[in-house]
Amino acid sequence: MSQMRKDIFTDRWVIVADGDGLQPTDFHFKKFAKETGFCPFCESNEAATPPEVFVIRNPDSSPNGPGWSVRVVPNSRPRLRVEGPLGRRAEALHDLMNGVGAHEIIAETPRHDRSLHELEIEEISNVIRAYIARILDLEGDQHVRYVLIFKNHGEGAGAHTISHSISQLVALPVTPRAVKTKLMIARDYFALKERCIYCDVLQQELKGRKRLIGENDDFVAFAPFASRFPFEMAVLPKFHSSAFSRIGATQIENLARILRNLLQKLDQTIGGPPYNLSLHDRPVLRPRGNYLNTIEEDFHWHIEILPQMFRVTGFEWASGFFYNPVSPELAARHLSLGLPV
């Protein structure tokens, strides 16, 4: 019989299939086929994008020219713009504000024929350094309340207009609802138990091991108890930390290592499905009310990797429930990295 499982971090219910019915080969999805036309994110095409706002490049190279490892540019068709006032107002009962914020593209490699999991550890570390540098910079903008970083890999995950390996950053003037829900639940758990809910769950997963996928000195990856998607993965620092941007040099390298191993496993064992990767970080800390008072102790940043092997349907949209045909325990067996990575 299937099970209904409640996600402890979001209070969301998921219907999880039982048993070992499905295998990775039962899913049919389109592998990422890269377009080969002109690409503004390839090396030597730098003039086709707005000027870089962050870059890690060879010291002999010139800004906005070739010779870089990771390059961040504003999106030329942004969802939000940095300039101008917020202009909070009402339209009848609805709240409205100007689309103030930032939308940036992080080109993870100068090469068009490489995906994130095919890069060297040092190159992936540079991508993480770019995320950190942009978060620290945008935190200084008084309008920015939340910096969202995500990645769409493959057409089925939304990467149909750009096939170069990129991540995206959207700086928002509000904290997204999905994040707020997690913050509230973590805060309430802390108020009750004086412990971080994420630290508690990760200790359990490390002890129980049936949903454990891999670990190294600083990070652990597991299939969440109430996974919404087949082969969903969560990556958490083993040490308690509310802010992604505060990680140190060795931790950056260990994060690059575990991410590369997980994404390679997804490619090799599951057949390279489309996926979305997103960073769940704390919001920018500014005094507002007191709901963030204990955030440094109660929230624990993490990364979600969500393979997209079928479309979300009317059932999911209408009910808010997800149906996952592959149990996380089975997913962890397929994805397991074996020895510490």
Ligand SMILES: [Zn+2]
């Ligand atoms: Zn390209």
Ligand SMILES: [Zn+2]
């Ligand atoms: Zn914690």
